[in-house]
Amino acid sequence: MRAAVVTAYGAAPRYLEFPDPKPAGAHEIVVEVLAAGLHPRVRMQAGGSHYTSAGSGLPLVPGIDGVGRDAGGRLWYFMSLNGRYGSMAERAVIDTRRSVVLPAHADPLAIAATLNCVIASWLALTQRISMRPGQNVLVLGATGGTGRMAVRVARRLGADQVVAVGRDPERLAALPGATATAVTGDVETIAGIGAGIDIVLDFLWGEPAAEAMAAMVSNRADPARLLTWVNLGEMAGPRMTLPAGALRSTRLQVLGSGQGSLTGVTMTAEIPAVAAAIVDGAYAVEPDPVPLHDVERAWSLPADSSKRIVLHRL
Ligand SMILES: NC(=O)c1ccc[n+]([C@@H]2O[C@H](COP(=O)([O-])OP(=O)(O)OC[C@H]3O[C@@H](n4cnc5c(N)ncnc54)[C@H](OP(=O)(O)O)[C@@H]3O)[C@@H](O)[C@H]2O)c1
Structure with a gap:
């Protein structure tokens, strides 16, 4: 598959070939990724400076969450807390226990920009x-x-x-x-x-x-x-x-408060309520959509905290 790939900490990820992630357990499925937010936390992950970076190794696909579609057409919001295979790729393996099915009419860009x-x-x-x-x-x-x-x-x-x-x-x-x-x-x-x-x-x-x-x-x-x-x-x-x-x-x-001081189970349990509130329009961060293949350009865009860059394949 093609993916945003970090080969050196501190350098922008490049759009390269990367091995497809493989589902490992009964709770894992493959989704086609539609949208993934470029959050400050993702820049830290790609720069090797986040506290979870130790030991994750290179090369890696960045991205800590996203919206994807499974083989049956269902839309999922998922978290990618595995340090090597992130969400900025054509495909991702998601743990269905850390993910929620979204309403069919949910806007992948809006969810990817806002939920985190x-x-x-x-x-x-x-x-x-x-x-x-x-x-x-x-x-x-x-x-x-x-x-x-x-x-x-x-x-x-x-x-x-x-x-x-x-x-x-x-x-x-x-x-x-x-x-x-x-x-x-x-x-x-x-x-x-x-x-x-x-x-x-x-x-x-x-x-x-x-x-x-x-x-x-x-x-x-x-x-x-x-x-x-x-x-x-x-x-x-x-x-x-x-x-x-x-x-x-x-x-x-x-x-x-963050990954580690909150368990994955705790974080996942709250996602449905947050996703529902976003779909209902209670919260909105404006997405700034950039195609996934333009990941290097996305990384070089000036910081603008009024919007959220979202890498997408829509
Ligand atoms: N623990 C968690 O669960 C969790 C979840 C999500 C995010 N985060 C973290 O929260 C932080 C903010 O994320 P975000 O998504 O809000 O980022 P963002 O949209 O880029 O906003 C960054 C904010 O920081 C301000 N800022 C940046 N540099 C500053 C400086 N040197 N002095 C004072 N203010 C400065 C910006 O001010 P301007 O608006 O004036 O540019 C803006 O308000 C990040 O560290 C991120 O990793 C944590």
């Missing part, structure tokens, strides 16, 4: 922690695909206040669902509106997260009120400094 962005905060708020209606949420990195969806997910799960923090003031102002906004690095504003926050969904880490955490911790209205900091991504850097005093002076709890 929605499920990130959905799983964090429902599975890693249990957000209660009426709690206040702050989203760091709120103008990106997952950040924008996180604002909506938090509101739909019953959050009272949802504070959106991002680096682009114009896009922040246009963000639906946010009850307040602050520009990344504006620590005074973040300290003020963050005083009564219960949960932070952090897609940035690095310096912006360190600054925001220090500002919020120093200004808690009630230091005994739990502040749960959930890391989901590292767009601003893989490390941050965590002052010991922050942990002792307030009830600060830091944890992460």
Whole structure:
């Protein structure tokens, strides 16, 4: 088959011949891949820098999820958590226990662009922690695909206040669902509106997260009120400094949500509800479709967090 193939970490994948993946168990079937999102996580996988990269080896087909059609015509959303055979190929083997059948009228591009962005905060708020209606949420990195969806997910799960923090003031102002906004690095504003926050969904880490955490911790209205900091991504850097005093002076709890801290079973169990909400129009990330054979061009397109590149064969 033809596939996007990574032969060297850091170089763009090329459209090359690659061995067909073979089903190995009773739960595995082959699908013709129709669409696969080029998420930041996929760039990390292709660059060898994701925490799951160790030991996966090269060459590999990138892509962590996609939409495909089986021999019987059914449309599936699937996750490809096997490091070697990803979704950016003509065909993929899917584990039906990690996949869901979509309604026949579901748009493969819309699902491939949106589902990963929605499920990130959905799983964090429902599975890693249990957000209660009426709690206040702050989203760091709120103008990106997952950040924008996180604002909506938090509101739909019953959050009272949802504070959106991002680096682009114009896009922040246009963000639906946010009850307040602050520009990344504006620590005074973040300290003020963050005083009564219960949960932070952090897609940035690095310096912006360190600054925001220090500002919020120093200004808690009630230091005994739990502040749960959930890391989901590292767009601003893989490390941050965590002052010991922050942990002792307030009830600060830091944890992460992602592959590993969430089991495959937990992640799969939530997919049907998320897929249904996308099909119903509750969540949408605009797809930027690029044919699979143009994968090298897709990789070179400038970063634009207002849309999601989707490699497709439609
Ligand atoms: N744990 C999970 O379950 C899970 C699931 C999906 C994604 N993620 C992770 O979440 C993160 C965001 O993914 P995404 O899909 O939202 O990506 P995206 O659509 O490309 O958005 C990236 C966001 O990060 C911001 N950003 C990038 N570099 C920055 C910097 N140096 N300083 C401050 N802000 C910066 C962007 O700001 P602009 O909008 O101004 O460009 C944008 O808001 C990634 O690390 C991804 O791996 C995690």
